[in-house]
Amino acid sequence: MKYKTVLLFGAPGAGKGTQGKILGSVPNFFHCACGDAFRSLTVTSPLGKVFIEHSSKGQLVPDEPTIELWRQSIEGNTRAGRFHPEMDTLVLDGIPRNVHQAEMLQKTLDVRAVFYLHCRDMNKMIARLQRRALKENRLDDANLDVIRERLKTYDLETKPVLKFYGRKLVHNIDSTQAPVEVLSSILRHLVKK
Ligand code: ADP
Numbered sequence: 053m054k055y056k057t058v059l060l061f062g063a064p065g066a067g068k069g070t071q072g073k074i075l076g077s078v079p080n081f082f083h084c085a086c087g088d089a090f091r092s093l094t095v096t097s098p099l100g101k102v103f104i105e106h107s108s109k110g111q112l113v114p115d116e117p118t119i120e121l122w123r124q125s126i127e128g129n130t131r132a133g134r135f136h137p138e139m140d141t142l143v144l145d146g147i148p149r150n151v152h153q154a155e156m157l158q159k160t161l162d163v164r165a166v167f168y169l170h171c172r173d174m175n176k177m178i179a180r181l182q183r184r185a186l187k188e189n190r191l192d193d194a195n196l197d198v199i200r201e202r203l204k205t206y207d208l209e210t211k212p213v214l215k216f217y218g219r220k221l222v223h224n225i226d227s228t229q230a231p232v233e234v235l236s237s238i239l240r241h242l243v244k245k
Pocket of ligand 1: 063064065086087088090106107108110111112113114118145146147148149153192202
């Protein structure tokens with residue numbers, strides 16, 4: 053059985069986590085943020101070390117351990133009764149993050165929609181990340197060079213995922229709107245489905 057899935061897609065700082073948390077609080081939706089799965093690892097564990105090594109440079113963690121961690125996280129949440137694959141919609145945030153990951157997940161995910169939170173003004177995204185660095189104590193948000201590197205990684209590696217899923221599934225949403233407006237746009241599409 054494939055998981056019924058919607059993807060939150062967009063550059064770092066676009067607001068995927070904000071929207072994901074809200075959607076995840078609605079009955080029959082389950083939010084899963086790949087970055088949160090990484091941040092929940094202890095920094096001294098083998099994968100925790102790999103995560104720090106890559107995220108501190110603005111790079112992606114290699115695909116195999118990433119997908120493995122993600123599967124463990126989803127299976128753990130299923131066993132714990134937080135995610136019910138037969139009736140819930142999975143709201144994914146931060147994964148797949150390149151075409152290879154999308155291919156690796158093809159047999160697992162039934163992707164019904166991709167919400168592309170896009171933004172033409174990168175300075176706005178950078179300002180959001182720097183605010184978040186202070187609030188959430190995120191080292192990868194604090195340094196301007198790391199932020200630039202993450203935006204570059206996003207452009208080169210993550211953006212091609214949009215093409216992989218194809219136009220029909222992708223809904224463009226202006227991420228510079230207020231969170232409530234972004235939410236309203238997402239909900240409009242979801243209730244149509
Ligand atoms: P953001 O969306 O703001 O970049 P995330 O919390 O989603 O933040 O991710 C933080 C870091 O975790 C990324 O920069 C990357 O190093 C790592 N990461 C998260 N998800 C993935 C993934 N699917 N594949 C590889 N690395 C990932």
